[in-house]
Amino acid sequence: MSDKVTLEFNGNKYDFPIVEGTEKEQAIDIKTLRSATGLTTIDPGYKNTGSCESAITFLDGEKGILRYRGYSIEELAEKADFLEVAYLLIFGELPNTDQLAKFHADIKKESHVDEEMKKILDGFPKSAHPMGVLSSLTSALIAFNPSSVNVTSENDMYHAIVRILAKFPVLVAWTLRKKKGLPLDYGDDSLGYVENIHKMMFKRPSEDYKSNKIVIDALDKLLILHADHEQNCSTSTVRIVGSSHAGLFASLSAGISALWGPLHGGANQAVLEMLEAIEADGGDTKKYMAKAKDKNDPFRLMGFGHRVYKNFDPRAKIIKVAADEVLNDLGIDDPILDIAKGLEKEALEDPYFVDRKLYPNVDFYSGIIYRALGIPTEMFTVMFALGRLPGWIAQWREMRLNNEPIGRPRQVYVGENHRSFVEVNKR
Ligand code: CMC
Numbered sequence: 001m002s003d004k005v006t007l008e009f010n011g012n013k014y015d016f017p018i019v020e021g022t023e024k025e026q027a028i029d030i031k032t033l034r035s036a037t038g039l040t041t042i043d044p045g046y047k048n049t050g051s052c053e054s055a056i057t058f059l060d061g062e063k064g065i066l067r068y069r070g071y072s073i074e075e076l077a078e079k080a081d082f083l084e085v086a087y088l089l090i091f092g093e094l095p096n097t098d099q100l101a102k103f104h105a106d107i108k109k110e111s112h113v114d115e116e117m118k119k120i121l122d123g124f125p126k127s128a129h130p131m132g133v134l135s136s137l138t139s140a141l142i143a144f145n146p147s148s149v150n151v152t153s154e155n156d157m158y159h160a161i162v163r164i165l166a167k168f169p170v171l172v173a174w175t176l177r178k179k180k181g182l183p184l185d186y187g188d189d190s191l192g193y194v195e196n197i198h199k200m201m202f203k204r205p206s207e208d209y210k211s212n213k214i215v216i217d218a219l220d221k222l223l224i225l226h227a228d229h230e231q232n233c234s235t236s237t238v239r240i241v242g243s244s245h246a247g248l249f250a251s252l253s254a255g256i257s258a259l260w261g262p263l264h265g266g267a268n269q270a271v272l273e274m275l276e277a278i279e280a281d282g283g284d285t286k287k288y289m290a291k292a293k294d295k296n297d298p299f300r301l302m303g304f305g306h307r308v309y310k311n312f313d314p315r316a317k318i319i320k321v322a323a324d325e326v327l328n329d330l331g332i333d334d335p336i337l338d339i340a341k342g343l344e345k346e347a348l349e350d351p352y353f354v355d356r357k358l359y360p361n362v363d364f365y366s367g368i369i370y371r372a373l374g375i376p377t378e379m380f381t382v383m384f385a386l387g388r389l390p391g392w393i394a395q396w397r398e399m400r401l402n403n404e405p406i407g408r409p410r411q412v413y414v415g416e417n418h419r420s421f422v423e424v425n426k427r
Helices: 033-037 073-079 082-091 097-109 116-122 130-144 154-180 193-202 213-225 233-242 248-260 267-280 285-293 314-329 335-349 351-355 362-372 377-401
Strands: 004-009 012-020 026-028 057-060 065-068
Touching: 012 033, 065 073, 065 082, 065 314, 073 213, 073 314, 082 097, 082 193, 082 213, 082 377, 097 154, 116 130, 116 154, 130 154, 130 248, 130 377, 154 193, 154 248, 154 377, 193 213, 213 314, 213 362, 213 377, 233 248, 233 377, 248 377, 267 285, 267 335, 267 362, 267 377, 285 335, 314 335, 314 362, 335 351, 335 362, 362 377
Parallel strands: none
Antiparallel strands: 004 012, 012 026, 057 065
């Protein structure tokens, strides 16, 4: 196997080394391309560009493999809880009992959010989209906490991390409670991390909170499945914003905005809205399949296709089973699930989808579970953000510890050549 690639350009030959990852992925190292040849590369959407070397998440889109720090997503979803997975992603190893207890205790110590933050939330209309609110509140947190982290201090880094893992769920819960017109409460530190999040979101002022193991387990699993996905749009955003040495919270706020889009995290909301529209339209899945295939129709089958997975998204397999279990356990008969299953069956047999390797992705079934758990559709992407938080933190930490240079892509300019200014009255 060759360890270099040779480029021939204008009669000269240039060698570029091959970099090999631990899973034998190979990449051309073009760090010296421009200085040696004067050339840059063009790759819209970065479909062929590796922006970093990372030791956090491995995914093989062809084989449908997803691993966090070497552990398979299937095993983690079955055996670990979300806080263990967060620790694993951020610090690289599964915590032992003492490490996990300390991690949780340190998070609990930070679980308050400055009361003044409530005034900021109060300024938003109830109709505001929760993702916009969450991104703004995360940014606003900076005003109440150190704006930058000394990355050479393990202690400072650790504190910034536990602070945001503690406060972010409060912001998520307040965003939901504001939407529902419920008082902005705090949680109960005697509960587990995910159970506490659930309580913060759903406790009604006049009732005792009743925990439901099925619901908490399903939520835990969903958060684990969303916890990291290597260099996707929002994670790349977090890394690129952080590469300017903007603080952790500022980088996360930008990541939330990136996640919001319907082609990324916003797809879970879009999937459910699509399924509801199909149901309202008589449940004719064939009609919507035809629309998805029609190049003159902008409609896309939301929850289908993935930039990296060209085989089944392993998270979708786990979620599909979980959706069945949760609906059964909670005794919910949801016609939306039947429509989803019908669409999936048709798409998996349809040459348009088969040829393009379009399979259901993580968002195709997650919304059905969120709905069963009583989470409003507009909050789905917020739940994704809650799950993705440890991944963003891990990626930001890795990028800062590796002292990566500021992210600054090149371009190929295709605009006007130099021209002289013309006074306004002469144009
Ligand atoms: N419905 C119909 N056609 C599709 C779909 C779809 N959902 N996705 C891709 N295609 C077609 C597309 O029209 C193109 O066809 P052609 O080759 O004839 O022009 C071909 O498949 C390749 O699509 P692409 O847009 O070039 O692929 P991409 O890698 O740039 O986009 C994607 C990936 C996820 C943005 C896209 O598949 C999509 O828009 N899916 C629906 C939105 C969605 O479910 N997003 C959630 C992604 S998973 C959660 C996350 O990690 O963010």
